[in-house]
Amino acid sequence: MLAGAPVAPENPTFAELGVHDDIVRALNASGIERTFAIQALTLPLALGGEDVIGQARTGMGKTLGFGVPLLQRLELPGDGTPQALVVVPTRELCVQVTKDLTEAGRHLGVRTASIYGGRPYEAQIESLRQGVDLVIGTPGRLLDLAEQRHLVLGKVGALVLDEADEMLDLGFLPDIERILGMVPQKRQTMLFSATMPGPIINLARTFLHQPTHIRAEENDEGAIHDRTAQFVYRSHSLDKPELIAKVLQAEGRGLTMIFTRTKRTAQKVADDLSERGFAAAAVHGDLGQGAREQALRAFRSGKVDVLVATDVAARGIDVTDVTHVINYQTPDDEKTYVHRIGRTGRAGKTGVAITLVDWDEMPRWKLISDELGLGITEPVETYSTSKHLFDDLGIPADASGRLPLSKRTRAGLAAEREEDFGGRR
Template sequence: MTALNPTFAKLGVRDEIVRALTEDGKEHTFAIQELTLPLAMAGDDLIGQARTGMGKTLAFGVPLLHEITSDENRPLTGAPRALVVVPTRELCLQVSSDLAGAAKYLTVGDRKLSVVSIYGGRAYEPQVDALRAGADVVVGTPGRLLDLAQQGHLQLGGISVLVLDEADEMLDLGFLPDIERILRLTPDSRQSMLFSATMPDPIITLARSFMNQPTHIRAESPQSSAVHTTTDQFAYRAHALDKVELVSRILQVRGRGATMIFTRTKRTAQKVSDELAERGFKVGAVHGDLNQGAREKALKAFRTGEIDVLVATDVAARGIDIDDVTHVINYQCPEDEQAYVHRIGRTGRAGKTGVAITLVDWDELARWQMIDKALGLGHPDPAETYSSSPHLYEELDIPTDATGKVGPAQPAKQAKRPARDSAEKPSRARPKGTRRRTRAGKPVSGHPEGENAPKAEGADTAAADGEQPARRRRRRPRKAAAATAN
């Protein structure tokens, strides 16, 4: 943040919104906000593009709140006037919280302006009651929004501002048909805004189909690095069986604050969380096998500092917006360069510094080299590294006396143990070190909303956890049975 950025007040934002933002320490705009606000507040359609963590939420949130409260010809009645569509539950909660914070001094007659979140994984009744009580701004995930709209609980005929946030993620998760149905339920006269960190061709096509001569705003030059220059990046070639030991040392680096650890599969996320808790770390997990209450509990504990390590699948990369995350650890190599950018974008936010560490197993080397080449990182062949490697301690500033434990085992932070996938058989107790038999499957990163969430992520393979399948035993026919046959 520099003094050259204009303030929200200077750009003509309502005093009530400016007051709320100032109290939250947000007086000056970021680049995407400075470029977006004048056009959005004038009612223009626009496409906003900026790196993750650079203020896209307020870039559409501030003009959205300003617009619906400044139109004297259409006073707010409690029927939805603004709709923000997001891909995941976590992002839904985050955006709702940000908008509610910016709107806390905005009133409609004798009531406060209301921001309601609508997402799957929760009971219908409280959300229906919230809509009936008055919802000026609705933030929701596609499946649940469409479901409530088709049931008649959500009326979209009065929408004057529509926002698609993280549009590329919604495309990746297969929400395009639902989004198109939602768009058809809104008036053609609405103002439309689309925001995304990346802008692939299908997103441009989508924008042309529902927007009116949109202005494409890029907050930085096309040659700018896709990752934050304030984030120091390290990559190490690590063996699967040594990764937890290695991570235990990394979590003891000097000056470490809140830390996020990313895995590709939800089973690995829970496994790593459990093992780190056994080693004394204050850790929680967020992944698709946990119910929504448990996920929200873990996120709240992470935000409040009750835990300082959060293990997550890529579901959390889009939804967690915490400015003071100091370290990101890729326990498993991301699927591609976009996943890498979104993961490490959890640190180095808002101009702060951060550290991103990627552990590359031998069978992940080709994927890592593809990511390295696409982003120009310059680390195509990471050094072979173990938990005892001297260069690890030196490069990351780990105390030389660090061990694999920091104290007694910590209690689990989840309210509910993860449910088993329907395809996974109950496992029997077995001695430590024995092999387990699993079914192969292609892991899928991310977990969208509620009932419509794809189940493929649960089909994580034993190879992803560094395990080998067990051999099947052949049963010998009983002698009696053989005798009878003869």
């Protein structure tokens, strides 16, 4: 996450923690000077080569917490054999981490490679053949290329497992254990995870050497949600498209994520919003790899400002400036709710979370509200014409179900090129 954000002045700067001048210069150019909590805790240990377990959610700055030490401890120029490896659960997170670390290391001359499935092997094999210092990849493709001897892991001196609990959920644990068996035993290992289920604890015990456990979760968890205004409305499914169109005209709305429960609904909502004049795109499992990456690039660059996603497709999407999160349908459980609304209110900024509860979803919502102590067991009945909706969210009184032509200023999804991955999904 390389976007600049207001940080408490008492946090030390990267320079004060002994980070290399060239890395500090690159971070400063991206508007980053002071550390976030997870970085301030991790850097002194990781720069010294110690093993670390970091407990933190996406969006708390952990990428630089492990990335800066990886970059600083590389021996440059290297011989082209990978010296450091970062394993991530999804291709979207792989792209994001690669971008962040490439930017942070741009004055060092670090060669990075991004290795993930869903795109042709040839380009990735060629980048490895030309020589790399740092590899970021997803477990399946990393293992594939390692077993084919294209990816040499014999000189990896530092390994990071990022979002380990997500990798467990996606069934990657056996692949990770095989990768860990291929790298030298004498190495630095860092593991980051939002939660610490039993299999992850066992993994850490087996493969990490006297790790220090850092938690940057409890202190910030409440703060994230204190900074996020939560609105819950009982809404009829037939009125939701019109209601959402008005919500998206609220004052101060910037980048917005809309979550749906199914792939079909995600595409339908994105198509409907596009037809109403909004710059919207969908991300879900039925889209090809090229279309998914096209939508994410368009969202990050602001060509579209509304991204409609399913929970699975949204894993690893880390965009700092999301102002609004909308639950088009009630999430499955409280964990999903917390994860979704945590997409806004990040890095000291405020955010708005809106949840639409249909009549048949009321029992599920009551469980979520009770579990999280929200005290909103009976959401107020709300329609696209309800005055309290306009008042709550700062929607102009004259807003209709279509975006006025004068406000259609974004380039849209078509302005972002879609890469051709040979028809693969």
